[in-house]
Amino acid sequence: MRKIKFLAIGLVVAALMSSCAMVKSPLSGFLYTSVKAPVAVTSNSGSTKVGTAQASSILGWVATGDVSIDTAAKSAGITKISHIDEEGTSILGIYATYKIYVYGE
Amino acid sequence: MQHTKFMSTGNNKSKRVCHAYPFLISFLLLLSSVCSAQNISKYYKSSKQENGVLYFVMPKMEFDNKSNGSNLNYDITYLTTLDSATVNISFTDDSVNSIDRISFVQNGKEFSSNPKKIYIEPHKSKWVHRYTSRFSFNDLHFLFAQEISPKMILHTSAGAKELTVNQSSWRKNSVIVSRVFSMIKLSKGQ
Structure with missing residues (x-):
């Protein structure tokens, strides 16, 4: 019983010490990250619509969301994609969000 | 030593x-x-196009109806060569009734638009209705420049659904959106 208790405490401490909410970004800051970057460009030009999709993570323990290009394009009714941007935000490794912006018509 | x-x-x-x-x-x-609060650059995105500049604004304000638990999120897309902006809404509700008209009501003034459905899909026990609508850019600027929060009315086949926004949230965020709209107008040279 005592061994299990120690093991459980050890696991919690290890998780607390090692985990933090990391986000996909070309640059990352330990304290704060808010970086926008390009993902892809197509030969289509002349965007009139913008669609977004977002996923988030808490402490690197729980991460949820659908950040697929399809979801972002669908949110604005985009059928021809022009280009895609991404944005990664993280605060102290506690809360992180990853967002994509799909441009098109 | x-x-x-x-x-x-x-x-x-x-x-x-x-x-x-x-x-x-x-x-x-x-x-x-x-x-x-003055840094507005994180509240919008802009992209240079052949026929103007495309702006995307995502206000951090949610309209809701506390009595039935429905809520509404929206974003605004505006191409500078046009007079109207696109307002896309995501309305989460129990019902599956289609939306015929969207209205903003503020200080006795009403701005309305007939929306087009993008999709409707289930989310947990509710339904997410995604619609696109067009509003005059100047009307939207006027709306966000006001201190009093507006009501949003969704006219459906089963009757009107009224949604409100928290007054303190509106006061805080409408200033930012209004500044973004002012910046767009100044960039256009109006």
């Missing part, structure tokens, strides 16, 4: 102070970037 020891302790102290400065500066920069 004692004097030498004192000097060395003093150097260590000054070294420690020097090491603390970058952390202090980083912390203050972080605080200013997070707390600054």
Whole structure:
């Protein structure tokens, strides 16, 4: 019983010490990250619509969301994609969000 | 000998102070970037197009109806060569009734638009209705320049659904959106 208790405490401490909410970004800051970057460009030009999709993570323990290009394009009714941007935000490794912006018509 | 020891302790102290400065500066920069209400660049995105500049604004304000638990999020897309902006809404509700008309009501004025359905899909026990509608850019600017929060009315086949926005949230965020709209107008040279 005592061994299990120690093991459980050890696991919690290890998780607390090692985990933090990391986000996909070309640059990352330990304290704060808010970086926008390009993902892809197509030969289509002349965007009139913008669609977004977002996923988030808490402490690197729980991460949820659908950040697929399809979801972002669908949110604005985009059928021809022009280009895609991404944005990664993280605060102290506690809360992180990853967002994509799909441009098109 | 004692004097030498004192000097060395003093150097260590000054070294420690020097090491603390970058952390202090980083912390203050972080605080200013997070707390600054004047920095509007993170509230919109812009993209240069052949026929103007495309702006995308995502206000952090949710309209809701506390009595039936429905809520509505929206975003605004505006191409500078057009007079109207696109307002896309995501309305989460129990019902599956289609929306025929969207209205903003504020200070006795009403701005309405007939929306087009993008999709409807289930989310947990509710339905997410995604619609696109067009509003005059000047009307939207006027709407966000007001201090009193508007009501949003969704006219459906089963009757009208009224949604409101928290007054303090509106006061805080409408100023930012209004500044973005002012910036767009100034960029256009109006």
